Amino acid sequence: MSTVNRILTYALGLFLVSSGVAKFTGGHVFQYIEHKSGLDIFYPYVNHATGAAEILVGLLILVPATRLVGSLGAAGIMAGAIGFHLSPWLGVSMPTGLADGASAPWTAADFAQSTTSVTFALAIVAFVRAMVIVRNERRRRTADVVASGSPAVVSVVNV
Numbered sequence: 001m002s003t004v005n006r007i008l009t010y011a012l013g014l015f016l017v018s019s020g021v022a023k024f025t026g027g028h029v030f031q032y033i034e035h036k037s038g039l040d041i042f043y044p045y046v047n048h049a050t051g052a053a054e055i056l057v058g059l060l061i062l063v064p065a066t067r068l069v070g071s072l073g074a075a076g077i078m079a080g081a082i083g084f085h086l087s088p089w090l091g092v093s094m095p096t097g098l099a100d101g102a103s104a105p106w107t108a109a110d111f112a113q114s115t116t117s118v119t120f121a122l123a124i125v126a127f128v129r130a131m132v133i134v135r136n137e138r139r140r141r142t143a144d145v146v147a148s149g150s151p152a153v154v155s156v157v158n159v
Contacts, residue, residue: 005136009061012129015122016058016074023051028098028111029090029119035106036089043104053077061133068141071133078127085120092120 001009023030030047034040054077060070084090095111102110 001136001140008129009067009133012074012126012133013058013061013070015126016054016061016077018058020051020054020056020058023047023054028095031098031102031104031106032094032111033084033089035108035110040105050077061130067133068137071130071137074130075127075134078123078130081123082120082127085123093117094119 027047030043030050033046034042053073057070057073057077060066061074063070085092085094093115094117096114096116097112099110099112
């Protein structure tokens with residue numbers, strides 16, 4: 001693995017771990033989804049489940065033996081994030097935070113008036129990077145099997 005590829009892989013793993021930890025220490029995305037959807041399951045339940053999943057797949061990406069599984073999980077989580085950003089419940093541009101004194105049940109006044117598209121862009125970048133890791137890991141594993149000279153592989157290659 002090249003140095004740039006290694007750095008980007010570790011960056012994705014660390015990004016997912018930090019993003020997952022943030023789901024337990026604050027944030028406002030799931031409160032906003034709860035407000036827009038009217039479903040009270042998003043915060044804290046889906047928020048914490050997503051945070052735990054992000055921490056898990058981030059750690060899996062950091063370990064070479066589990067990188068493929070972690071990358072597949074990360075791609076799935078980011079596909080879900082992109083889907084929510086494209087839905088009317090979240091949107092591509094969302095509030096930058098909670099207003100002072102905000103509390104459940106959430107109302108429009110509980111969210112900051114300024115908006116950003118950074119989280120949507122990060123979800124796209126993370127999804128693409130996860131898929132690149134999946135491709136690289138599959139290629140590496142295929143090359144390792146072919147290089148091992150396994151009789152089953154040799155017979156398939158020689159057909």
